[in-house]
Amino acid sequence: MxxxxxxxxxxxxxxxxxxxxxxxxxxxxxxxxxxxxxxxxxxxxxxxxxxxxxxxxxxxxxxxxxxxxxxxxxxxxxxxxxxxxxxxxxxxxxxxxxxxxxxxxxxxxxxxxxxxxxxxxxxxxxxxxxxxxxxxxxxxxxxxxxxxxxxxxxxxxxxxxxxxxxxxxxxxxxxxxxxxxxxxxxxxxxxxxxxxxxxxxxxxxxxxxxxxxxxAEEIWAHPDYKRRLIEATERDTELIMGSIRNTTRVLRNDTSATVRELESTLEQISIEDLIPYVAGKVGRGAYETGDWRKGALSVGQSVVFADRVEPLAEIVAGIEAEAMAAIARLDAMVAM
Ligand SMILES: Cc1cc2nc3c(=O)[nH]c(=O)nc-3n(C[C@H](O)[C@H](O)[C@H](O)COP(=O)(O)O)c2cc1C
Incomplete structure (x- = not known):
């Protein structure tokens, strides 16, 4: 098939x-x-x-x-x-x-x-x-x-x-x-x-x-990392690395604070100054250990909608049901 x-x-x-x-x-x-x-x-x-x-x-x-x-x-x-x-x-x-x-x-x-x-x-x-x-x-x-x-x-x-x-x-x-x-x-x-x-x-x-x-349950990252995402609100992300034209929205943590500090104090900044903090392997380490305080961890403002760990199919089913309800709500607004 x-x-x-x-x-x-x-x-x-x-x-x-x-x-x-x-x-x-x-x-x-x-x-x-x-x-x-x-x-x-x-x-x-x-x-x-x-x-x-x-x-x-x-x-x-x-x-x-x-x-x-x-x-x-x-x-x-x-x-x-x-x-x-x-x-x-x-x-x-x-x-x-x-x-x-x-x-x-x-x-x-x-x-x-x-x-x-x-x-x-x-x-x-x-x-x-x-x-x-x-x-x-x-x-x-x-x-x-x-x-x-x-x-x-x-x-x-x-x-x-x-x-x-x-x-x-x-x-x-x-x-x-x-x-x-x-x-x-x-x-x-x-x-x-x-x-x-x-x-x-x-x-x-x-x-x-x-x-x-x-x-989602199928995301292999550590439960402590997911727990942090569930607790996070729309205010818990920030933009870093704009100074090197690589703007990235990440979870607010020790790394994002350090990077922002460096970006506001160093007169001339390059990727080399930031790599010790933002390198991919640091982020992967956070997923492995659950220590979400370290690493440039990409997260967007919609983290506010992440309210529990569940199978991806259930998250998708929730989105589907809500989309259909929203479409029906709009439809019902049309006066004949
Ligand atoms: C943890 C994380 C890692 C991502 N890694 C990649 C990537 O490797 N390549 C890519 O094209 N987009 C990547 N993205 C972007 C997503 O594919 C997607 O475009 C984006 O998350 C959509 O916005 P949202 O975060 O508000 O849902 C990543 C996003 C997140 C949250």
Whole structure:
């Protein structure tokens, strides 16, 4: 049976549900260190789509093994691979190799981010892969459309991870993007079904979610880290690394305080000054030990919606029910 034939009936039909063969117009975006085969397969089985985060894996053999494991766990449900092209995550040369493995393994969907994916599109398209490119502002979405990606995700200032330099809010971008010709998804602060309905109302074909899913049972991180997220409010994130043009929204902790202090006191600052605090392995250590005070831990404002640890399918079911209720509420408002 192909992945497409296994598609359950869609409850909301959009260009995004059609493109991925999913039931709900929701994409679980790549999560550095966290989006592994178990998590991504859980997304697929829940009726959405997730992306194995290639940069989290030490080498190409491990990536190949993770893809195969995910396919087994998916049981026919769709899945993809995230290729984050921030220079520090994957060097240019390795991106080509990562893409070769993806093509070779017959993966059907790729989420790119961090840089213009244009150099890789001929290979990806040649292999029949659909490319969803993620950008932090509508102006980059227009460029991505021009170079030929299949769809774009546009994330606003509220998002966990990289909101870009413009820091335009999600609500503004959701409507600004409506004149794109390709399907677009909206993200940054989305964690509820009512927001999914709002995004669709504004013209989006779906949403991308990262933060709200961090407390899913299938996320391997330590229970103490998840407990902290559940306690956190919308005020517990902050932006760091703007000084080196790598603005990142993270959980407020000892590391974010130290980095902000360095950013406000050092006259000339470079990544080398910050690396001891923000290096990926420090963050991974926090997920392993549960000591959330250390590390630049990407978290967005929608952490306020993360209220308990539960299977991803239940989080998704809650979002689905709320989206349907929101759509019905709007429908009932129309006077005949
Ligand atoms: C912990 C964490 C790690 C992330 N890692 C990546 C990544 O490696 N590559 C990527 O393209 N996006 C990454 N993102 C961004 C998400 O895929 C998604 O675009 C974003 O979380 C959506 O906004 P939200 O956090 O408000 O839901 C990450 C986000 C979080 C919260």
């Amino acid at each position: 192909t992945e497409h034939q296994a598609r359950p009936e869609a409850t909301i039909l959009t260009a995004v549900t059609e493109m991925f063969g999913i039931r709900l117009p929701v994409v679980a975006g790549g999560l550095q260190w966290l989006a592994n085969a178990e998590y991504v397969a859980a997304a697929g089985r829940a009726g959405i789509i997730g992306f194995i985060t290639a940069a989290s894996l030490p080498g190409l053999d491990e990536l190949r093994a993770e893809i195969r494991k995910c396919r087994d766990l998916c049981d026919g449900a769709p899945f993809g691979v995230n290729v984050s092209m921030l220079p520090k995550l994957i060097e240019g040369d390795r991106t080509h190799q990562v893409i070769d493995v993806i093509c070779d393994e017959g993966v059907r969907f790729v989420e790119t981010s961090g840089r213009n994916p244009e150099p890789y599109l001929p290979t990806l398209k040649g292999a029949g892969i659909k490319v969803l490119h993620k950008v932090p502002a509508v102006r980059y979405a227009r460029k991505a459309q021009e170079v030929g990606v299949d769809a774009v995700s546009i994330v606003g200032a509220e998002c966990g991870g990289h909101p870009g330099l413009d820091l335009i809010g999600t609500f503004v971008q959701a409507r600004m993007a409506a004149d794109l010709d390709i399907p677009y998804l909206i993200g940054g602060g989305v964690g509820t079904g009512a927001q999914v309905a709002a995004a669709l109302a504004m013209g989006a074909s779906g949403v991308v979610i990262g933060t709200r899913f961090l407390v």
